[in-house]
Amino acid sequence: MSAVNPRKILMCNARTFKPAWPKASSSSRFTLRAKLKSSAKNDCLCPRCMELSVEELVKTVITVITPIFAIAMILYTVRAIKGPTVADMTLAIDCLAFDVCFFMAVLAVYFKAPFLIVCSICLALWAYIFDLYMAKYLERRELGE
Amino acid sequence: MYIGMALVVIGALCDLIAAMGLVRFPNFFVRLHAATVGTIGGAVVPLFGVTLMTFACDFLGYWKWFLACGSFITAIIIMIVAPVGSHALARGAHRHGIPVEPKVCDFLEEDRRGKVR
Numbered sequence: 064m065s066a067v068n069p070r071k072i073l074m075c076n077a078r079t080f081k082p083a084w085p086k087a088s089s090s091s092r093f094t095l096r097a098k099l100k101s102s103a104k105n106d107c108l109c110p111r112c113m114e115l116s117v118e119e120l121v122k123t124v125i126t127v128i129t130p131i132f133a134i135a136m137i138l139y140t141v142r143a144i145k146g147p148t149v150a151d152m153t154l155a156i157d158c159l160a161f162d163v164c165f166f167m168a169v170l171a172v173y174f175k176a177p178f179l180i181v182c183s184i185c186l187a188l189w190a191y192i193f194d195l196y197m198a199k200y201l202e203r204r205e206l207g208e
Numbered sequence: 209m210y211i212g213m214a215l216v217v218i219g220a221l222c223d224l225i226a227a228m229g230l231v232r233f234p235n236f237f238v239r240l241h242a243a244t245v246g247t248i249g250g251a252v253v254p255l256f257g258v259t260l261m262t263f264a265c266d267f268l269g270y271w272k273w274f275l276a277c278g279s280f281i282t283a284i285i286i287m288i289v290a291p292v293g294s295h296a297l298a299r300g301a302h303r304h305g306i307p308v309e310p311k312v313c314d315f316l317e318e319d320r321r322g323k324v325r
Contacts, residue, residue, distance in 0.1 A: 117209075118267040124213050131220040135250070138227035142239075150236050150301040154243050157293060158230065161251040161286055162223060168258050168279045169216075177271040180278030187286050194293030198300030 125173050132166055153197045160190035209264035215257025223250030236306050240298055247290040255283035 136159060143155035164183040171179035199205070226246030233239045262268070262276040308314055 117265060120213075121261065121265055124216065124261075128216060128220050131224055135220075135223045135227040135246075138231050139246075142230045145231075148236060148301075148306050150297060150304075150306055151239065153297060154236070154239060154294070155230060157290070157297075158226070158243050158246040158250075161247045161290060164282065164286065165219070165251040165254050165258075168255060168275075168282060171275055172258065172262055172265065172268070175268060175271070177268075177274050177278075180275060180282065184278070184282050184285060187282060187289060191289040191293050194297050198293075198296040201297075201300035201304040 122173065125169055128169065132162065136162060149197070150201065153194065157190050157194055160186055160193070164190075209261055212257045212260030212262075212264075216254045216261065219250055219254030219257060222246075222253065226250050234310060235308060236301060237298065237308060240294060243294060244291070247286065247294075251290075252283050252287045255279050255286070259283065 139155050139159045139162065143152050143159065146152045146155060164186045167179045167183040167186070171177055171183075223246055226242050226249065229242030230239055230246065233242055259276050259280040262272050262279070265272050268275065302316060
């Protein structure tokens with residue numbers, strides 16, 4: 064029998080926090096509150112029992128961030144398709160490339176695949192070369208032999 | 209670690225605003241302003257955030273040093289490279305004659321035509 068932490072008893076067992084709203088139905092399986100609730104071991108919602116580990120916190124932040132970047136990428140693609148001039152399309156693809164570059168770094172943390180950072184460095188340099196190439200074509204109408 | 213997460217969230221919002229600006233602005237040269245926000249606020253600042261965030265991620269083991277320093281280098285590369293690229297693009301586009309509509313004043317065009325200002 065390990066020693067029992069008296070503070071834990073005071074917070075958890077004696078005064079268990081239960082929410083006033085009804086129990087989480089199956090449709091709220093995807094809410095953050097329900098996810099935190101399922102990770103609670105004692106069905107207690109006091110702050111001491113609800114602490115997330117670092118890994119869960121990072122994964123939660125990444126799953127919140129991803130839709131925002133997805134919407135931004137879709138809007139960049141809209142401008143890339145719609146742009147009346149070539150320079151507009153170039154600018155949109157430039158921004159898209161740097162965005163994907165950051166997103167790969169985030170995915171490297173999420174999937175624990177450290178090689179993706181090398182790919183993101185390579186993409187950033189590619190976007191630079193792309194801009195210079197298009198600028199040279201626009202200025203002199205030559206295709207860079 | 210929390211600073212890193214705050215930087216990532218700020219960068220995501222900056223990127224969304226820049227994307228909305230890129231769609232709605234009327235002109236190529238005005239869209240350059242939105243693209244600046246998109247690359248620097250939307251990719252450099254979040255990469256600094258990822259750097260600070262991965263210093264605290266002990267679940268990665270010893271790969272966290274690789275991820276942190278790699279994303280820091282990527283942030284510095286993008287910080288140097290993106291403005292150079294868009295400057296070159298703007299110069300090429302102006303010389304190519306991309307129309308500046310709606311226009312208030314264009315000093316570069318007047319200078320190139322040799323007008324006395």
